[in-house]
Amino acid sequence: MTTETLTAERILEATEEVLRRYGPAKATVVDVARLLGVSHGSVYRHFRTKAALREAVTQRWLERTEITLESITDAITPGGAEKLRGWLMALFEAKRHKAGDDPELFATYDTLARENSGVTETHLSILTSQLTRIVEEGVRAGEFTAPDPHRVAVAVFAATxxxxxxxxxxxxxxxxxxxxxxAVCDLVVRGLRT
Incomplete structure (x- = not known):
């Protein structure tokens, strides 16, 4: 047995490794516990069910992208167009790197995200909220015209x-x-310009 303190973070890291090895269909809480050198009951003290553990791992994965994009959203930069392009590019690059660097884990997380629709819906809501703030900033700067920034943000997200x-x-x-x-970014920005 391990002497290290068992934390939720350690369990999530181990779960990610187990998912990478076995995929979502075959990964079990027992596999996670074995990797950590603890009993499966110890894992269940932190996450009451396998579903809760899978949901937490999915949320953690999606939050990494949210944090990256939040730094762009909050940055003090001139012009809504450049911030919008930067945000869209960061989202595309994050997803492309996740898919290209570790395709098995990306496929696993895609499966988990579809299972955990509440986590996915929250993620999409956070991203749309960030886009809304960028559009609002562009409107305040006189760079964009958007009578309903949230509706425009939803449309931009769908268009991309x-x-x-x-x-x-x-x-x-x-x-x-x-x-x-x-080309798509150029089209979106042209559509938003005053």
């Missing part, structure tokens, strides 16, 4: 889905993707 929705992950490594992304 090809660059962040995991359904499109197989296309993200195509040589033309950067040009296509740039």
């Amino acid at each position: 889905a090809r660059f962040h929705d995991p359904t499109y992950a197989p296309e993200w490594q195509k040589p033309s993707m950067d040009d296509e992304f740039s």
